[in-house]
Amino acid sequence: MIISELKPLPEILGYLDGDKKIFIVGCKGCAEVCQTGDEPQVLEMKQKLGQEGKTVTGYCVVDFLCDKALVKTRLFPHEDEIDAADSLLVMTCGIGVQATAAVVNKLVHPAANTINVGGSRGEWRGSERCRECGDCVLDLTGGICPLTACTKWLINGPCGGAKNGKCEVEPDVRDCGWHLIYERLKKLGRLDKMQTMPIVKNYAKMQPPKELRSTIMWALEQQETKV
Amino acid sequence: MSLREKLQNGKFVVTAEIGPAKGVDIHEFNENAELLKGRVDAVNCTDQQSAVMRLGSLVACHLLNQKGVEPVFQMTCRDRNRIALQSDLLSAYVMGVENVLCLTGDYVTLGDHPDAKPVFDLDSVSLLHAAQQLEQGKDLAGKELKGTPKFFLGACVTPGADPVEPQLIKMERKVKAGAQFFQTQAIYEPKTFEAFMKEAKKFGVPVLVGIVVLRSAAMAKFMNKNVAGIHVPDELIDEMDKAENKLQKGVEIAARLINEMKGMCQGTHIMAIGLESKVPAILDAAKL
Numbered sequence: 001m002i003i004s005e006l007k008p009l010p011e012i013l014g015y016l017d018g019d020k021k022i023f024i025v026g027c028k029g030c031a032e033v034c035q036t037g038d039e040p041q042v043l044e045m046k047q048k049l050g051q052e053g054k055t056v057t058g059y060c061v062v063d064f065l066c067d068k069a070l071v072k073t074r075l076f077p078h079e080d081e082i083d084a085a086d087s088l089l090v091m092t093c094g095i096g097v098q099a100t101a102a103v104v105n106k107l108v109h110p111a112a113n114t115i116n117v118g119g120s121r122g123e124w125r126g127s128e129r130c131r132e133c134g135d136c137v138l139d140l141t142g143g144i145c146p147l148t149a150c151t152k153w154l155i156n157g158p159c160g161g162a163k164n165g166k167c168e169v170e171p172d173v174r175d176c177g178w179h180l181i182y183e184r185l186k187k188l189g190r191l192d193k194m195q196t197m198p199i200v201k202n203y204a205k206m207q208p209p210k211e212l213r214s215t216i217m218w219a220l221e222q223q224e225t226k227v
Numbered sequence: 228m229s230l231r232e233k234l235q236n237g238k239f240v241v242t243a244e245i246g247p248a249k250g251v252d253i254h255e256f257n258e259n260a261e262l263l264k265g266r267v268d269a270v271n272c273t274d275q276q277s278a279v280m281r282l283g284s285l286v287a288c289h290l291l292n293q294k295g296v297e298p299v300f301q302m303t304c305r306d307r308n309r310i311a312l313q314s315d316l317l318s319a320y321v322m323g324v325e326n327v328l329c330l331t332g333d334y335v336t337l338g339d340h341p342d343a344k345p346v347f348d349l350d351s352v353s354l355l356h357a358a359q360q361l362e363q364g365k366d367l368a369g370k371e372l373k374g375t376p377k378f379f380l381g382a383c384v385t386p387g388a389d390p391v392e393p394q395l396i397k398m399e400r401k402v403k404a405g406a407q408f409f410q411t412q413a414i415y416e417p418k419t420f421e422a423f424m425k426e427a428k429k430f431g432v433p434v435l436v437g438i439v440v441l442r443s444a445a446m447a448k449f450m451n452k453n454v455a456g457i458h459v460p461d462e463l464i465d466e467m468d469k470a471e472n473k474l475q476k477g478v479e480i481a482a483r484l485i486n487e488m489k490g491m492c493q494g495t496h497i498m499a500i501g502l503e504s505k506v507p508a509i510l511d512a513a514k515l
Binding site: 151152153154155156157158159160161162163164168169178179182186191195197199200201203 | 348353357404455
């Protein structure tokens with residue numbers, strides 16, 4: 001199970017600055033257990049955003065946001081509401097945010113930080129997508145994670161090594177992560193986001209919380225029985 | 228006058244680079260340093276260039292200082308975390324090394340120790356930021372320093388990258404993080420460089436155009452195939468191919484490129500890669 005926690009509301013509002021109409025996406029998978037993205041939290045967020053003067057054009061809680069095909073099917077009936085929105089707020093782990101970004105042509109904002117994957121990655125069948133860094137930057141990178149998509153984990157933009165959009169380290173198998181980020185932000189007209197990345201990454205946040213360290217499976221059980 | 232003062236006074240500067248020895252025999256390093264002394268304004272010491280383990284860049288800079296050659300300390304983030312990088316910055320200052328070129332560094336698998344664990348705790352931008360923090364009397368953890376260093380901070384940019392826009396976005400981040408000069412990746416097309424400089428001018432930071440001396444047509448073709456951001460046009464490859472004396476032709480082309488681009492920027496950075504002894508000839512040919 002993937003453990004996530006909601007980001008503080010001011011941080012989320014900072015991401016939504018300039019966007020008036022928002023579509024919210026929740027998750028009935030791990031986010032339900034962590035109470036970060038199930039229907040009650042989505043409705044609470046809808047209310048809070050309303051209080052902040054935002055219009056929520058609609059919302060959708062997907063069974064497993066990490067399953068790209070499922071995300072596509074579930075979001076399809078909400079096409080008009082998504083079209084009407086300036087951006088999407090995704091209330092789940094980093095993988096779910098990226099799965100959503102992969103199927104919509106709008107900026108997606110993460111509402112949560114992914115703290116730990118506890119040994120599994122939900123329904124995600126692709127390559128590694130989330131390093132559980134505890135300080136999600138997907139908002140600033142168009143929903144593509146620089147920690148997993150860039151070989152050198154660069155957070156400040158591309159190195160000079162990419163050729164034809166491919167990473168210099170493994171050009172036969174790997175796209176340049178920052179090329180993907182650049183292309184996506186350019187398409188969305190939000191290249192300004194690249195200038196607002198944090199300059200130094202706090203890697204201490206990559207350590208799962210103390211109570212989960214070394215005893216992850218046990219702690220997960222505790223967490224599940226609490227809910 | 229130091230490199231910083233020369234650039235501030237608007238002098239067209241020349242820098243060259245030397246790779247420290249793979250081993251402890253520093254004869255060739257010393258010879259190259261003597262050749263460049265008085266001919267260039269500063270000499271870069273590469274930091275485990277191409278991820279190949281060598282003598283350290285900081286020690287090489289110290290050797291240059293002893294010879295009266297102004298060094299540029301190249302620092303990469305591949306092999307050291309933020310604690311070691313900041314410590315080496317302090318060490319550099321104490322040893323009289325003022326110029327620091329902040330780089331991310333090549334990935335370990337491209338070098339001679341592919342089994343190594345890469346670090347990349349910081350990158351080029353956050354390393355510049357760290358150096359700037361030290362100059363303000365604090366380390367990255369916000370702790371006060373006893374005595375503060377003062378650096379002349381440099382960074383790298385690839386004008387020939389395709390697309391070039393993300394390079395320019397990152398260049399702006401580097402300027403904001405403290406970069407006071409740029410040395411560029413090698414460029415063989417003055418038109419591409421001109422277009423780049425049109426955009427880069429707005430940052431108001433001096434740019435030294437990068438020159439890599441050609442050795443043969445094969446080397447040019449190799450770079451076109453394998454080195455990102457470098458494109459040697461067919462005419463130059465032909466010219467190298469037909470030349471009887473390849474080295475002389477390489478020198479001639481380097482001098483010509485410098486002359487074609489010197490009006491567009493504030494200096495040139497010559498990367499001779501093993502042909503350091505040819506740098507004076509290039510400067511003669513370029514009348515510098």
